[in-house]
Amino acid sequence: MIKYFPLSIFCLFSLFSNAQGNLTGNIESIFQYLNEDTIIDAKQPAEKGLINSYMNVFYTYGNFKAGMRLESYLPRIQGYPNRFDGTGIGMRYVGYANDFVDVTLGSFYEQFGTGLSLRAYEDRALGYDNLIDGARLIVRPRKGIVLKGVYGYQRLSFQQGKIIHGNGIVRGIDAEINLKEAFKKLDSLPLDIVLGGSFVSKYQKDDDESLILPENVATYGGRAKLRYKDIFFDAEYVIKEQDPSADNQKIYNYGHAAVFNLGYTTKGLGLLFSGKSVDNMSFRSDRNKDLQDLFINYLPSLNKTHTYNLVATLYPYATQPLGEVAYQADVLYTFKKGSLLGGKYGMTIGANYSTTFRPVQHTSNINLLDSTRVTYETRPFDKSDSLYWEDINFNITKKFSKKFSAIASYYSIKINNDVAKISNDSKGIIHANIGVLELAYKINSKHSLRMELQGLFVQKENGAIKDKGNWATALIEYSISPNYFFSFMNQYNYGNPDSEKRVNYPIFTCGYIREATRFMISYGRQRAGLFCVGGVCRFVPASNGLTLSFTQSF
């Protein structure tokens, strides 16, 4: 007995330490102290100081899982949705998962296919969180087959430290099969095929006195992913039943959304052609909501997400859920090292083109006076000549030596400000040409310098300056690996037609990073603008002041 004593102690110890399970998560806190700045029309909030904080804790022990997020807005930082306040639990769940089933009770995020019918997700930078609170079951009956079912209410807001749910209930099922994984016999087939289908329905009581509203509204659709050697094709098509809402002025039309991607890639070359057609496809769990509230589905715009400041934030485009037809082409090619253009380190060129139009709405067979409230007819990819958006851009990335590299980019952006409203200072199509030069210089193994020069030039219309006119931005960044960075950026609206609005927006930022911990301080002016991530945008007012942020992963 005694002989085995140390062993059993170790076994116990080992068991005990395993019994702690696995814990992961993160913390984020952002504090702002804002000044009054009459030149850019920035207001000082009554509290002067604002702070948002979040902490996620996810725990797994064997097949068991549990997690939650605590949130705190004391009060919320500037530009955040105005219905976030207090401190409390903003997301929580328990669940059990093995290779066969995965069940979650409480809050969960989910996406069916490409998200055209259902996508619950969080984007903290935007204050976007449409999680579903309820139950989810995922079943994997055999390799290559995934079945999902979800049921619940969506998160609308967070008030006095509590989740506020939307009015309508959301339920959905989704099935996907990877033929090659599911059926061994197909292993020799040179073609990969994945097929899927989904059905999503919402229920909301009829709250209209004059119309008979459908209380149960469904979307259904199918998708396919095909791959043959270096060529891939994927597509999804979703139909929405009659869904009179505040978005569509309570019309009784069916809606649709369709996307496809066709690509060819090989070492050193990538080609992509995509298309998208959307009509009457705003699908929310409360028919009376607008802006970014309670979307069940996800309709991102079909264009490249740009990173340079002026390109990304001055004229961004978000999908028009009522209807649009869009196409995109994307190319990336790398000239090999040692080739004529590649030089010693190779050179990459990229080109991207995206364009979006209003769909054609046929009304010749429609009697607007009848009682159907069907106001037009349309077909997928039936586009008109009315332009909503166009973006043509090129970039060249070249490393000249071990120390020096550069990226040169050019963008031509056209946005229809009457439809995709971006500015109160202009009408019609705004056409901006943007040039960016980025230079990076590595001083030694730890110290490096980076510089950006950006110019945005708005095309004049009949000799008159459009919108806010021309802008210039300069940025310089000094970093000391792996712990520090310092940067200074100034945006100058030198071409504003109103000479009093030719304002500089200087901002200084520095950061300290140690492994998974990051502190950041910035001080300066930030201009008002539309802040977009993916297909969702939020308006951020101009501000002047101090921002401190802290993030930690564990």
Place this chain on the structure above:
Amino acid sequence: MSSILFGQNDAEHALDNKKIPAVKLEDMKGKAVNTAELGLKGPVVFSFWATWCAPCKKELNTIHDLYTDWQEETGVTLVAVSIDDEKTKSQVPVYVNGKAWDYIVLMDPNGDFKRAMGVNNVPHTFLVDQEGNIVYSHNNYAPGDEEKLYQEIKKLTGK
């Protein structure tokens, strides 16, 4: 018995004893992958990135130039986890192949793995040992960070 002892010691050295969470994702070809069961030999670097994240691309392009040497010397594998959602997801294979990367690329369009790993923002890089313990992680990228990462890889493999 000794294995229990050593196992315990290794775990103590690991960062807060944090293991790679098991999340089911797909690779660029649509093949299902469990993040905790990649079946790779040697250390693994998980690097969270996106096509719209300039420092992420800079980090992965820098490592791309060094990757063959790193693999030969330490047997390390890099797994580039794209957090591009449906808006830009289709551009991932264009970028990855256009740049001729040799990494394993996983798609995390709804942020499931990102959330489980506690990633606040990209780039965020994790170094994982053979047993799945996270031994080092770094948020952000500045030129030179790849050398610190490689020192940690060498420390892990005893080289």
